[in-house]
Amino acid sequence: xxxxxxxxxxxxxxxxxxxxxxxxxxxxxxxxxxxxxxxxxxxxxxxxxxxxxxxxxxxxxxxxxxxxxxxxxxxxxxxxxxxxxxxxxxxxxxxxxxxxxxxxxxxxxxxxxxxxxxxxxxxxxxxxxxxxxxxxxxxxxxxxxxxxxxxxxxxxxxxxxxxxxxxxxxxxxxxxxxxxxxxxxxxxxxxxxxxxxxxxxxxxxxxxxxxxxxxxxxxxxxxxxxxxxxxxxxxxxxxxxxxxxxxxxxxxxxxxxxxxxxxxxxxxxxxxxxxxxxxxxxxxxxxxxxxxxxxxxxxxxxxxxxxxxxxxxxxxxxxxxxxxxxxxxxxxxxxxxxxxxxxxxxxxxxxxxxxxxxxxxxx
Numbered sequence: 001x002x003x004x005x006x007x008x009x010x011x012x013x014x015x016x017x018x019x020x021x022x023x024x025x026x027x028x029x030x031x032x033x034x035x036x037x038x039x040x041x042x043x044x045x046x047x048x049x050x051x052x053x054x055x056x057x058x059x060x061x062x063x064x065x066x067x068x069x070x071x072x073x074x075x076x077x078x079x080x081x082x083x084x085x086x087x088x089x090x091x092x093x094x095x096x097x098x099x100x101x102x103x104x105x106x107x108x109x110x111x112x113x114x115x116x117x118x119x120x121x122x123x124x125x126x127x128x129x130x131x132x133x134x135x136x137x138x139x140x141x142x143x144x145x146x147x148x149x150x151x152x153x154x155x156x157x158x159x160x161x162x163x164x165x166x167x168x169x170x171x172x173x174x175x176x177x178x179x180x181x182x183x184x185x186x187x188x189x190x191x192x193x194x195x196x197x198x199x200x201x202x203x204x205x206x207x208x209x210x211x212x213x214x215x216x217x218x219x220x221x222x223x224x225x226x227x228x229x230x231x232x233x234x235x236x237x238x239x240x241x242x243x244x245x246x247x248x249x250x251x252x253x254x255x256x257x258x259x260x261x262x263x264x265x266x267x268x269x270x271x272x273x274x275x276x277x278x279x280x281x282x283x284x285x286x287x288x289x290x291x292x293x294x295x296x297x298x299x300x301x302x303x304x305x306x307x308x309x310x311x312x313x314x315x316x317x318x319x320x321x322x323x324x325x326x327x328x329x330x331x332x333x334x335x336x337x338x339x340x341x342x343x344x345x346x347x348x349x350x351x352x353x354x355x356x357x358x359x360x361x362x363x
Contacts, residue, residue, distance in 0.1 A: 090224030237347025
């Protein structure tokens, strides 16, 4: 029997909209779909399936100027990295300084870190690296160091990861969210950056992941510094000196023993057997041998900008961050707060957005 084309398209359209399966019930089309089932379009309720829980407690935080009008302390920073040391290496100073000033700081590793080693099993390594994150968190003074546990070297920027990060970000409700740029040597880094970037607009969509309400504080997003030039070189919009907290950073990095003293040294040309075993010697090894690829390299790459921002001789070691265009802009009060901590905001000055305009969409 020949199927009527109009009937076929009509049925297809209904199935596409409702997610109807052969049973006639809605099937979840993505990890964030509501689990409730209905029998057809006519049975859809007129209000959100999960009721008032999905709505904002007060005004919609997506309103232009909302972040500025509702800015209040404590300021919260959150760094979502791919591995159980990435946040420490790119954002240890900014997190420690914000926490020291009375703010809040949360680090997240998407992967379990169970691949980066020469002789340990993945299971043993993942357990060891989790302990390393918790030790580093104590040194930096973090509120949390969360390890999501995805397989190392297997992170994908899929719908499941996007949903999980959206829920986590809503739960933590940071002012500032930091992640990797989407151009990076490591596939896990790229996947992490893509997943966060793809979630930036969805933070404020209440029917996406409706089981986790949208908070009244949505973050502005920045990328941690790197030296990759494809598709575009890194741009420093915010700069933080590491010089005055270098001892803290070195001790935090030394907590990641499996990486600093075993896995990574050969990439820098050092034999593992030649690495010091005493605590002071290990700190010196990180400072003198392992630093060139991290804050010290930022100091060299951005020397002119650092000197100009500090009005003379800028810091030798620095963390640098680039503003992501996909999320909301920082509020002027947030930038003023970061400056009050000695950070140098050298990017485009934020403005209080007037009602009726949306610079993100070019309106």
